[in-house]
Amino acid sequence: MGKEQIDHGRYLILDFIRRSGQVARIDIANQCNISQATVTTITAKLLKAGLIEEIARDTTEKEARRGRPRVDLKLRNAAHMVAGVKVENNSVSVILADFEGKQLCKLRQGLADTVSSANDLASEIYTAINTLCENNNYSMQDLSATGVGIAGFVDASSGVIHWSPSIEQRNIDFGAILQARLGMPVYLDNDANLAAMAEQYFWHGVDTPNFLVVTIESGVGIGIVMDGKVYRGSRGFGAEFGHTKVQLEGALCRCGQRGCLEAYISDYALVLEAKVAGLPLAGNTQEEQVQALFAAAQSQEPISLSIISKARRMLAMGLANLVNIFDPQLIVLVGSQMQEGHVYSEDMIETVKNSIVQINASAPQFVVHKSGDALWAHGAAVYALEKVAQQTLRGL
Numbered sequence: 001m002g003k004e005q006i007d008h009g010r011y012l013i014l015d016f017i018r019r020s021g022q023v024a025r026i027d028i029a030n031q032c033n034i035s036q037a038t039v040t041t042i043t044a045k046l047l048k049a050g051l052i053e054e055i056a057r058d059t060t061e062k063e064a065r066r067g068r069p070r071v072d073l074k075l076r077n078a079a080h081m082v083a084g085v086k087v088e089n090n091s092v093s094v095i096l097a098d099f100e101g102k103q104l105c106k107l108r109q110g111l112a113d114t115v116s117s118a119n120d121l122a123s124e125i126y127t128a129i130n131t132l133c134e135n136n137n138y139s140m141q142d143l144s145a146t147g148v149g150i151a152g153f154v155d156a157s158s159g160v161i162h163w164s165p166s167i168e169q170r171n172i173d174f175g176a177i178l179q180a181r182l183g184m185p186v187y188l189d190n191d192a193n194l195a196a197m198a199e200q201y202f203w204h205g206v207d208t209p210n211f212l213v214v215t216i217e218s219g220v221g222i223g224i225v226m227d228g229k230v231y232r233g234s235r236g237f238g239a240e241f242g243h244t245k246v247q248l249e250g251a252l253c254r255c256g257q258r259g260c261l262e263a264y265i266s267d268y269a270l271v272l273e274a275k276v277a278g279l280p281l282a283g284n285t286q287e288e289q290v291q292a293l294f295a296a297a298q299s300q301e302p303i304s305l306s307i308i309s310k311a312r313r314m315l316a317m318g319l320a321n322l323v324n325i326f327d328p329q330l331i332v333l334v335g336s337q338m339q340e341g342h343v344y345s346e347d348m349i350e351t352v353k354n355s356i357v358q359i360n361a362s363a364p365q366f367v368v369h370k371s372g373d374a375l376w377a378h379g380a381a382v383y384a385l386e387k388v389a390q391q392t393l394r395g396l
């Protein structure tokens, strides 16, 4: 076996143990189609490295009488601890997770500005992680790595952010800046990719090889999982659903181009539309103003109703395009606007279903994931864990 194959075998087995929760060696061999001898060799290495541990399985009385207590393998949750960070419009959410990906504690901290310099944002992330550690009797030294999800054009492989609504500079090596500030490995990715990873590990995407996660908040994002893997495209930063065009010479988008979907349905676009139409919205933050817009629609205020109806039709067009391109089994919709009465509605989904290629097979399933906050930071933690596991396996 070549080095690559051995690495792959190790990773395959570790990942299989993770997904199984706990599993016997013989079942790993059978289900991963790897010889028992190889499974024994590799799991011995993983045990020695402290990544997994043995655990007695509850045996039946009959098995116990035969004197054959079965031993399972599981991840050793104390093997590594990581931080998962999600940079939001005006706050950062941080969680700490153990090696199994279980959330240990969390914190949400406000940001001084919506857009800041890379150095300032790195300092604010440092403070948030450090505070969370101190509050829970951990230290930064206990962490093996940090995963960070941020909106924008993020090159996950290099850590370079080409553009983000949260950072003043363009084409900045934020991965290196943050790594220097935190003093540990940092893995950056587009936030929607990490939401997709979290779905794949823990929620709706478990056992679903082809699905999409569409996120609507201050921006619009997408995570694409094809054949069980997050698709990042040839340039490394994945797809940008929010910047697909839905209108020729349309509204000006934050990215500098015109007619992007995001310029019609994201929080800032809705607030801007209301301003242009002369509808006053209460609230100081964008979030509060969007809530005021939806409250106005609840009481049948006509301008707000027309703004939301247009946003829904634009989103339905975008989602129908996605279905026609990817033919996914499932689309998970994430974000505060995915509540009934907001941009999401049953009618909007019906419009999507009527706009896709009509064949004699059912349309993909649509699911709304309500606990958005936990999802993002959790995805970032899972990404860091995956990288830490790969690094450790390579070093064995």
Ligand SMILES: [Zn+2]
Pocket: 242, 243, 253, 254, 255, 256, 257, 260, 262
């Ligand atoms: Zn755009």
